[in-house]
Structures are given as C-alpha cells and as structure tokens.
Amino acid sequence: MSTRSVIFKKITTDKSVVFYMGKRDFVDNVNSVEPVDGVLLIDPGALDGRKAFVTLSCTFRYGRDDMDVMGIVRFTPRSRGKLLRKLGDNAYPFFFEFPDNLPCSVGLQPGPHDSGKQCAVEFEIKAFSAESQDAKIRKRSAVKLMLRKVQYAPETDEPAEPVTRSRDFVTADKPLHLEVTLEKDTFYHGEAINVNVSVTNNSNKNIKNIIVSVDQLRQNPWPSRILGMQSPPEQVSKRSTPLLPLLADNKERRGIALDGKLKHEDTTWHPQACE
Template identity: 50%
Template structure:
C-alpha cells in the first residue's frame, strides 16, 4: 500500500471558507520553531466581494470567559498575526511551498490559497492547568489557534458562520543530548553533636520520558548523635504562572513514604523508584498538563526549556520537575527536617522524521461538538461517518 498523509480539514458553516493543514503539532526546537502552514479553500459565490483572512493566535486564558468581572477580560492575547489570503497578497506568490501544501493545492484547484506563518522564538508551549472534577467551562491554559474568516477587512468582527477555527499545539521534545546526571547533597550539623549528618541524592540521567520509572539513589551517612527516621521520596511538579501574577504551584505527582530509619552512627544506601503519571493524579486540581486536541488524552506537562535571552514574563506558564527526599532527625532537643532537592526534565522523546513523500492524502473532517474545557471556543472531533 502506498503511504498516506492525513490532512486536517474544517469548513465554516456557510461553506465560504475551509482550512486544510498537514499537521497540528508544531515543534519548538529552541533554535527555531516549525512554521505553521496550510491551505484555505474559498467559495467565490459565498465570499462575493469580501476578503478572506487567516489569523495565528496565542492566548493565555485565566479561566472561564463568563467569569469576566467589571470589564476585566480573563484572557490575554500573547501573539496575533493576520494575513490576507484572498484576494492573494502574500503567500500565493511564495515561490516555495511545502510538499504537502503543493499536493493540497493540486487536489483542491484554483480556489485554494496557501498560508504561512513563522512563530517568534519567545512564545510559550501549549499547557493547561487541570480543573477540578466539578469545574465547568474553560480551564487556565496557553492556547494556539488558526482561524480563517471572511470579512470586509481584518479588523471587522467575523461572523461565526463565516469563520473556522482549528486548534493547534506548540510543543517541545527532549533534546538529543542530555546533561550530566543531576545530584544534590546537604550536610547538617546539630547542637550538642560533634559530627554531622550527610545526605546525598542522585539520579541516573537528566531527562526522563513520560511514563518512565525514575530510580532515585539515596545515601545517608549519619555520624551525628541523632536518629534519622521516616524517609520520604517524592517527585514534585513546579508551575510558575509568570504572565500575570507570578503564582507558583508545587504539586507532588509521585510519592513514597517509608519507615526507613538510620540510627546514630549508621548509614543507609538505597534506591527508590517512582513513576510520575497523570493517571494517578486525575482528581488533583491545578496540575499542569500538556495542551490537548480533540478527545485525545494528555499527560503531565513537559518541562519547559527556555532560551537564555527570552523574557520569562511573557511565557505564560513555566513547568519544571524535581525529586525531593526528606527525613526527620530526632533528638533530645527536638526534631529537624532534612531535605535534598534534585531537578530533572520530564519530556517526550523526539519522534522520527516525518515523511512528506506520501502519495495519498486522507482528509480527516472535523465537526463542532461544543465540549467544555478543551482548547478553542469549540472542540474538534472526527466527523461521524
């Protein structure tokens, strides 16, 4: 069988405009971001004397739109770029199109017009905070969208029946080469103790993939006169909402509480294993998740990789992970908590290169289902046969 390439297709209610895209995930490689390209098909009889525009937007949504208070919008446009595709001004004249664009243009005929956008290098990736099971409406999220609409000019408010919106994602994959295996340690000296307590925590590598088990090596050398007990090991997700209030959310996504003890004058060397998974945290409000499309399931948000020169304040939400090992050192004068934190990255592996040489195009249509809490004003799901 000849290879096939799925084309994502969505048509406006009045059939005036339709969007065709070869993919909906666009990768941030840190040194560049995949450009957003596609094709708009117009119906000249429906469009008549109007123009057709395509808009690429990145929006930070604080929460539900119907929660606007005293005129304060609970959303902020981080990036907006609009191009006129009909009558053609720009992309029709581009001498180079992608292979997929060329195939779509040949398939759709003369009423098809290409579009092309380049992401600036300072935009966040698609991410959302998990709502509670009782929450309704839109969740707090960074969302990306391609919108095509028919209007007299680009500033005119487009009618819903003459516009079409397709949610896309900006994502990052694990780098090809990871850094040195991370480690952390601490030395604690206590009152009335001649010798200290030393704890060291190390990981096998810097980057782990979603669903992969994390082996955590813990070494405790207790030369002090205190007894160490209740060793706990956890993986914490740290989400900084840097755009509007610099809120910080710290959520444990994997946890093990033990009765391991290290009496005075002894040592402990042990490997603990944890696996941070969304499946074990479905009911936890405020967890950062990778942005999702359609009804596809998602996962814990991937670690954010930010270029040094990019201003963090405009990146919406930044996500990081750390292993935290704690224990209690108890003595005659009270108890003290000893803790070591070790940062690491949690990401998806980079997939193999996509082939643009597929000979057959398979058009996957989408319908509006108006589901709540998903990217875009209306969710997209495959059309029923």
C-alpha cells in the same frame, strides 16, 4: 510498510473558505519551534467580493471571565507541493512563526466541583472571509482548529549532576550528608524516574525515614514515597527507588499543570509523534 498521512480539513458553512493542515502538534525543540503552515482554498464566487484571512492566536485564560488574546499574524509564501497542485489556482499557502518566549500549551486541572473553562494557555488557527480583518465575522464564514505547542527536549547520554545537602545538628559534632542522583535530566510521560539516594550519617542521630517526591515547579507535589530507609549513626546507607507520576492517579487534584488538551484527546503527549 507505508504510512498514510493525515490531513486536517475545515470548511466554512458558506463554502467560501477551506483550510488544510498536515498536523495539530508543533514541537518546541528548546532552541527552535516548528512553524505552523498549511493551505487555504478559496471559492471566489462564494466570497462575493470579500477577502479571505488566516490567523493564529494564543489565548491566556486566568480565571473564568478574564481572557487576554494575542494575535500572531505573519504571511510568508511557501509551497505545499502536491496539495497545492491538486487544489489548483485558488489554493494559497499560509505560514506562521511562533514569537519567542511563548509558553507551550498548558492547562491547570480543575477540581471535581469546579465549573467553567479551566485556566490555560491555548493556541488556535482560524480561517474566515470578511470585508476586512477587523470587520465583524459571520459565524457561517469562519472555521477554527485547536493546535498544540508542545516541548520536546532530546535525550543525552550524560548522567544528571548529583545534588548534595548537609545538615548540622545542635547536639552532634558532625553533620549528615544527603546525595541524590538521577540517571538523566529528561524524562517523558509514563517513564519511571529512578532516584538514587545516598546518606552519609556522620552524626550520632538515627535517621528513621527518607521521603522522596516529584514536585512541579509552580506547586502541587505529586504523591511522595517513604523509602522506609534508615540511616544509623556513623554509617553510609544507599537506596534506589522509582517514582512514576501519572495523571490517572491524580484526576481529582486541583491545580496540577498538564499538557494542553485537544478535544476528545488525552493530555499526554509522546515525543515519538515528532520522529
């Protein structure tokens, strides 16, 4: 069964510029990032002597009013095949490459009573006509489209390396050893994280509970789970438990870092989209 391709089209109010793009999500594969490309169609009559431009910008917003914008502009000829032939002689390809070390699209979830725009890293493609790139842009001569830079780390068959910790007690001659293992290093949205816990209790202490949680590196742990697991003195105890962090269960938690959000779409991004 054939699949129908989606083309995103934006046209300025004055009809001077139209741009076409085949997708809005661009994948960071850790070692490389997909380029942003599309086709720009101009109407020489509507341009009326002006020039047409396309820019890709990355916006870092920290707080309500503080906003730093870094423009990324690079034009490299690249054919878009059928679309270029269909649009004719006034169609031009555009092509951008993300600079190294740019973050992916991300936003910090606001609290229930927060107002204004959220803290975020956002990407935007913009096409416009003007006398020059630095000239004042008329609203009816410009269009823009939000993009996402998303990360996809391919899975491997190798299990994750175990993590071990030891704890000495002042009143015990021998320590307690805790080992945690995962089935793999990479997990996707909506996928349960199976955590295997092994406790070797060589001490004379009775361990009553083991708490397991998923933490974001910046802060704000997702809700933890108490295993109800006990480790009597001088015994080895093992337990496996799944953890499933979901945004649906944390809609009102301020400060959680989420994937970048496009208008009217959920933040959850699935890697199958790039396959």
